[in-house]
Amino acid sequence: MLWIKSLHIIFMVTWFAGLFYLPRLFVYHAMCDDQAGNERFKIMERKLYFGIMTPGALLTIVFGVWLWLGYGFSGDWLYAKLALVIILIIYHYYCGKYVSLFKKDINQHGHVFYRWFNELPVVILFAVVILVVVKPALF
Numbered sequence: 001m002l003w004i005k006s007l008h009i010i011f012m013v014t015w016f017a018g019l020f021y022l023p024r025l026f027v028y029h030a031m032c033d034d035q036a037g038n039e040r041f042k043i044m045e046r047k048l049y050f051g052i053m054t055p056g057a058l059l060t061i062v063f064g065v066w067l068w069l070g071y072g073f074s075g076d077w078l079y080a081k082l083a084l085v086i087i088l089i090i091y092h093y094y095c096g097k098y099v100s101l102f103k104k105d106i107n108q109h110g111h112v113f114y115r116w117f118n119e120l121p122v123v124i125l126f127a128v129v130i131l132v133v134v135k136p137a138l139f
């Protein structure tokens with residue numbers, strides 16, 4: 001099981017690399033006013049979202065569920081963790097939506113919106129790692 005946990009953590013790091021960097025690209029893309037830069041950001045966002053972030057998300061979840069079933073865990077920490085992971089999956093979906101809006105040159109948000117949007121994964125990472133390592137009794 002420790003091999004599965006290793007893979008779970010490795011792909012979690014891969015997923016978070018995208019969750020931290022893609023919204024940062026959105027910040028600069030929203031400020032970009034030259035066509036060459038606009039096209040370059042589209043390529044970077046597409047490769048990051050489909051080539052790194054989405055495979056990272058899927059494999060984090062596959063190995064996480066494998067650990068859950070393998071160890072037969074239950075408890076407040078796991079349910080709170082899963083609730084936060086669901087928020088992370090919704091956040092991931094919105095990142096994909098913004099990638100396609102930028103691709104069609106119909107982005108509606110400015111760089112300030114994306115700076116705030118960029119903060120959510122940081123908060124969730126702190127909460128999830130503390131929940132899974134400390135396993136506090138919550139309720």
Ligand code: HEM
Pocket residue numbers: 005008009012060061063064065067068069071073082085088124125128129132133
């Ligand atoms: C559906 C998604 C997920 C499920 C079902 C899941 C489930 C689990 C389970 C059962 C463990 C083993 C806990 C232990 O051995 O003490 C684990 C370990 C871990 N998970 Fe997840 N996880 C998921 C997503 C995530 C995400 C998104 C993160 C990061 C933010 C994460 C971070 C970790 C870490 C750091 C460990 C190692 C903890 C330790 O060894 O003490 N997991 N996960």
